[in-house]
Amino acid sequence: MKTDPERFIVDNTSILSPPHVPEIRLRLATEAHDLWLKTEEELEAIGLPPPFWAFAWAGGQGLARYVLDHPDVVSGRSVLDFASGSGLVAIAACRAGAARVLAADIDPWTETAVRLNADLNEVELDFERQDLIGTDRGWDVVLAGDVFYDNAFARSLVPWFRSLAARGAAVLVGDPGRSYCPKERMEPLATYEVAVTRALEDSEVKRTTVWRFLP
Template sequence: MKTDPERFILDNTSVLSPPHVPEIRLRLASEAHDLWLKTEEELEEIGLPPPFWAFAWAGGQGLARYVLDHPATVRGCSVLDFASGSGLVAIAAKLAGAAEVVAADIDPLSQTAIRLNAALNGVRIDHRGDDLIGQDLGWDVVLAGDVFYDRTFALALIPWFSRLAGRGATVLVGDPGRSYCPREQMHSLVTYEVPVTRALEDSEIKRTTVWRFLPDPAS
C-alpha cells in the first residue's frame, strides 16, 4: 500500500463526537463528499472500499448508545463488533466493561482508524481483518451496527447470526430501517432518533432500532 494509512486518516479527518454518543471521540470526516472522492482518487487503484470507517452511521450510534446505557449487556464478556468501521461500537463495549473486544473489519484502513480511535478513548481493542462470517470463536456477545444495507451481505449474515443466537450468544443489531433488515427474526429492544449527516442519508434524523437476534426455530 503506497499511501500511509495513518497519515491519510490524520490528514483527512477531525476529532469529533457522534451526536448520539457524545462520550466517545472519533476521527471522522467533516466533509463527507470530499473524503469519499479523495478515497476513490487516491486509493481506488489498490481496491479499497469506500471509507465507511470515517462516519458514525446511525445503526452504530444507536447500538453504541444502547451498550453504554445497558452495560450489563457486555460487562465481563468477550465481544465481537462485526463490520466495525470506525470502532465506535467496539469502543462503547470496552467502556461499558467488556472483558475483551474484537473489532472485525476487512478494510485495511479501518484497522488503522480503530487503533487511532481506541487510543483517543483510552481503551484497547483487538482487531481482525479476515472474513469472520460463518465462524464461531465463542464470543459471548456479537454486535453489528448498520449491516443490512445489501441483499447479498444480509443473506450471508442472517443464518450466521441465527446460529450464534441459537448456541446462546447475545446478538444485537443496530438498524436505521435498511431494506434487508430481517425484523421478523429479531426482538426490538429500543428505538432512538439519531442525528446523521444529510450528505450520506435521506434525512437528518434516522429512526434507529436496536434488535436482539432470535435463534432459528428450525436449528
C-alpha cells in the same frame, strides 16, 4: 506512490464526538462528499473501498448508545464487534466493561482507524481483518451496526446470527431502517432518533432500532 493509512486518516478527519454518543471521540470526516471523492481519486488505483471508517453511521450510534446505557449486556463478557468500521461500537463495549473486545472488518484501512480511535478513548481491544461470517469462537456477545444495507450480505448474515443466538450468544444489531433488515427474526430492544448527514443519508435524522436476534 503508496499512501500511508495513518497519515491519510489524520490529514482528512477531525476529532469529533458522534451526536448520539458524546462520551466517545472518533476521527471522522467533516465533509463526507469531499473525503469520498478524495478517497476515490487517491486510492482507487490500489483498490481500496470507500471510507466507511470515517463516518459514525446511524446503526452504530444507536447500538453504541444502547451498550453504554445497558452495560450489563457486555460487562465481564467477550464481545465481537462485527464490521466494525470506525470502531465506535467496540469502543462503547470497552467503556461498558467488556472483558475482551474483538473488532473485525475486512477493509484494510479499518485497522488503522480503529487503533487511532481506541487510543483517543484510552481503551484496549483486539482487531482482525478477515471475514468472520460463519465462524464461532464462543463470543458471549456479537454486536453489528448497520449491516443490512445489501441483500446478498444480509442473506449471508442471517443463518450465522441465528446459529450464534441458538447456542446462547446475545446477537445485537443496530439498524436505521435498511431495506434488508430481517425484522421478523428479531425482537426490538430500543429505538432512537439519531442525527446523521444528508451527504450520506436521505434525511437528517434516522429512526434507529436496536434488535436482538432470535435463535
